[in-house]
Amino acid sequence: MIGKNVRARFAPSPTGALHIGGAHTALFNWLWARHNGGRFILRIEDTDRERSTPEYERTILDGLKWLGLDWDEGPDIGGGRGPYRQSERLHSYMERAEELLDRGLAYKDGDAVIFKVPSGEEMVLHDLIYGDINIQSGRVSTNQDGSVKDIVMIKSDGMPTYNYAVVIDDHDMNITYVIRGEDHISNTPKQMLLYRAFGWELPEFAHLPMILGADKKKLSKRHGATSVFEYSDMGYLPDSLFNFLALLGWTAGNDTEIFDRALATELFDLANVTKKPAVFDMDKLNFVNQEHLKRLDPASRREAVEPFWQLLDLPLERFGKKYLEDALSLMGGRGRTTRELAEFSDYFLDFEPVKLRYDASDIPEERRLVLREFFGELLNLPIWGAQEMEEFARRWCERNETPLKDVAMPLRWVLTGRKVSPGVFEVTALLGRDECRARLTRYGLAG
């Protein structure tokens, strides 16, 4: 299908956590590499001595792993084209700079090395997504007054600049596809000039549309969560963020919107990537997350929710896996995130939060007497099952000319402390006779 073997890379600079834009870029590179059976390479661009830290590098790697993006070559696992950290490749940059210096294509300015930008040359950037873009070399890098500005390759501190290092590295690492954000389109001509100076073959370029906030401005801190771990903390599944991010600027076609990594990998194609910047829409993310939540098997769902129950200080250890999984399966589609699922189901694990939410002061005394009678009978049913309880309740209500909700709602409040829950007899059945008796008694409705 494509002429060359795919070597794609993600090259973040460790000056912050893995943010949404970076994750999106990494994701598309990963998808393209995996789709073609190629290699996905991770390179750390830590030439900014001021802002780069090992901690940030760590969190970026962790973020990628969390998203399920694995790499074949990288700073932590090595590979045949390493090292994969720019700070460890300084000799290559110097060596190549000397070469251009010797050939008179660059000059020194103090300790810095500057590339002499030629003017009057025509170039065409063949972008796989944006199509052909015509470039005049004299306009690639200019001063405010429009005059040609030469390109710094090596800074005075001995570190290479981005536009220079990226060319050396992509060449040395034999990167065949450079897939990155659209904000790099205007950098590409500078890099092309360097490729030309070295006489190297260009990689394929593919620029991805930007991701915008709801106000259509480039996604930033003021739009709220920007790091992938913030989404993890909010209770979004990695599979969901993966799915959602893949949908920004690309469609699988044939109305497929919910997919896992395998399906996305199979269907992905750079040819189907959009040019238009995409707005990050939380509503859609919520929808995607809920869909993935629904598709989770009971054990996986339990494992995803457990950390959030823990955060709420609920006595997780008192319950068996089966009980917790049953509770979550009763929760059904309630809750769009694992965090919400945990919150909305707290009463299955502990009575304390229920007491905090509800005091039964809304039940008048005469009503209380009637309810005691009903709950008394309910608690003594021979078979403790949801169906049995519901049948009993319906019969009892019919007999007493009472709407079912008049007993169902009080029961719900007492058991869950909420006005919303799964079917109340389901809840009652799962909680167990003893627990229900205890809760009802506490509110003076039984015992």
Add this chain to the structure above:
RNA sequence: GGUCCCAUCGUCCAGAGGUCCAGGACGCCGGGUUCUCAGCCCGGUAACAGGGGUUCGAAUCCCCUUGGGACUGCCA
């Protein structure tokens, strides 16, 4: 200011000259199921930025305008 990019429902995508008085999804609104809510089912709302061309015919091609965006660092 300069260079470059983009432009279909509120949002994400379909649409690659006729099959489009524009299709799907999210959201929103209404209805059904019902002990609540979610879910599920059914229905609805809503767009080709504007103006010129080209053509028998344009959402699709060209130009202009307008509106967004990116870059313009010895940051990446």
